[in-house]
Amino acid sequence: MSRPSAIEVVNVSKRFGDYTALDHVDFKIFQNEFFTLLGPSGCGKTTLLRMIAGFETPSAGTLLLNGKEIAQMPAHKRRVNTVFQNYALFPHMTLSQNIAFGLKNLGWDKTRITERVGRMLEMVHMEQFAARKPDQLSGGQRQRIALARALAAEPEVLLLDEPLSALDLKLRQAMRDELRTLQRETGITFVFVTHDQEEALDMSDRIAVMGNGRVQQIGSPKEIYEDPGNRFVADFIGDTNFLDGEVIAVEGAQATIRTALGTDITTSHQGLSGPGPATMSIRPEKIGVNEQAEGALFDATVRSRNYMGGFTHYTVQVGEVTLRLSRRNAQSHQDSLEIGSTVRIGFREPNARVLGQ
C-alpha cells in the first residue's frame, strides 16, 4: 500500500526483566487514520502506546514518526500528545492554563496562545468554564479538556489511552461519536487503546488485535469480525462457537472440515497448508432456526434460553455438540423456543470459518 504512514513500528520487542511485554511487533499506522490497539489487559497495547509517547524505550527494534526515528527521542521532543486514562489534568491550574501548558513550553507568544486556547475551548464546547479548575468538572467535561489540551499544539499523532473507561455508559456512547467527528475534522492520526471491542468496532478505520505481546491481526472492523485470522481473534472479538475437528481437504482458499456435527463443512480457511487438526468457528447470529434455517441443517434440542431485549440467546444440543445461537426479536410478541423442544437449525457453509490450531 502506498499510503504514507504516520507511525512505523519496526520489529519492536520490550522486556521487563523476564516478562516479555512486546514480542517482535511490526506494523504501520497510516496518516489521518483512526487506528485502534485492541486487546485484553496485559496484551502489551498500553506498553506500545507509552513507547510511541516516549515513556518507554524498546528493548529491540525501532519506531518511526513520519519517517523520522524516535525510539530514543525524549517524550517532550516528540510532536505526539496523549489523552491519559484518568486525564491527568493539572489540578492546580485553570482549564485555560491546562490547555496553554504545552503551547507555553513550545515558546508560543502570548496572543497566539490566548487565541488558540479560546479556539480549543470552543471546539469542545467549554468556553464558559475557562477559569474553572479541573476538580469542578464532571467526568465528561474533564475528558473534553484533556482532548483540547492534547490537540492544542496540533500534534502529528494523538494517543488515547482508554479515555472512555472512566465514563458512564450513556456518556461513553456520546463521546465515541464526538471523538470520531473530531478525528475527521482535525485530520490528525488517532491511536486509540481499548479493551472494549464494541468501542473499537464502532470507531476505528483499522484495528490491531493484540494478545500475548503480539499483533494477532490487523484489519478493518468488518475484517477482524468476519474473517478472524486465528482462534484468539475469533474468541476475543464477539461471541462464537468453536468446534474442534479434522481438515480432510484444502483447495486454495477453501477447506473441508469434519467435526462432531457429522456433516462435513466446506468454507474459507485461515493459515492452513494441508489436512490436519483444525477448529471451525460459527457465530451465534449466523445460525438460523426453523424457517430461517438454511444451508447445513441439523435437528437440535433447546437447552437454555436468555432473553436480552433485542435478542434472545439459546443454547441447543446437536448430538454431542452444544451450540449457542441468537435470534433477533423482530416482533413484539415473537414466540420463543421452549426449553426441551426439538427444533431445526442450520447455517450457510460460507458463514463458518476454519482456523488453524
Add this chain to the structure above:
Amino acid sequence: MSRTFRFWGLVPAWALMLLTLIVPILIVAGVSVAERGAYGGFDWGFDITSYRQILFTEGWTDELEFDPKYLAIIARTLIFAGAATAICVLLALPVAYYIAQQSARLKIVLLYLVTLPFWVSMIVRVYAWLIILGNDGLLERVYRLFGGADISGFLFTPGAMITGMVYSYIPLMILPVYASVEKIDPALIEASHDLYGGRWTALRRVILPLAAPGLTAGSILVFVPSLGTVLEPMLLGGGKQLMMGTLIQTQFGGARNWPFGAAIAMVLLTLVVIVLLLNARRATRQAEVAL
C-alpha cells in the same frame, strides 16, 4: 441537656488550655513588666524598663542612647532560623520525593528512619555534632584523610549552629513535604513531558506547586522552633553568637534579670504569632480563590 453537656464536656479541654498555656503566658507577660529584684528574681509592678532595654541603653547621665546590640541578636535569630529553614527545604524536597517513589514497604522503613532521631534525647543528638565538628573530630580527620590541609575550627561558627538546627528540625520538614509529594499522580509528570516540558518544567510548574502545602507547613514547623532554639547556639555556637533562645536563658540564669528575659520571650512569642497569622491569612486567601 445537650447544651449543658456541650459546656461541661469541654471544661477539661478549656482547663488544660488555661492552666498550661494562657496562665503561663500571662505570668511571663506579668514578669516582663515587673521590676528587677535587688538579689535576682523580681518584684511585681508595672515598669517598661525591660522593653526599653531592648532598644536603648542608659548613659552616665540617665539619657537614653539607641543601642542595636539586642536588635542584632533578634536579626541574627531571624536570619539563622531562615537559613536553617531554607536549607531544610532544599534537602527535604529531594528526600521526600525519593521516598515517595519507593515501594510501600520501603516507604515505611525510610519514613521510620527519618523519625528515628526523635527517639534520642535532643541533647545527646546535639552533643554528637560536637564530636563530629570538634577539634580533631570526625570531619577534620576525614578531611585530612583525603589530603586536605590541617585545618580546624568548624565548631563554634554560625555554620555549625545552622548545621545543628537543620539536623534537629529537618524531620519536621520531610514529613509534611512527603505527605504532599506522595499524592502527586505520576501521570501528571508524564503529562508535563508529553506537553513538551523538560525536567525543569516538570519540577517548576508541576511538582513545586503541588508540593507547596507541604513546603509551607514544613517551613513553619522548622522556622518556629528554630527561632527559640537554645541547645545549638549554646553547644555548637559556643555561646559566642547569642540567639534569642540563649539570650532568654542567660537572663533567667546567669544574669538574673528575669524581667528582661521575660520581655525578650514576649518579643519571641510575638514573632511566632506574626508568622502564624501571616500563614493563616495566606491560607484563607487561597481558600477564597478556590471557591
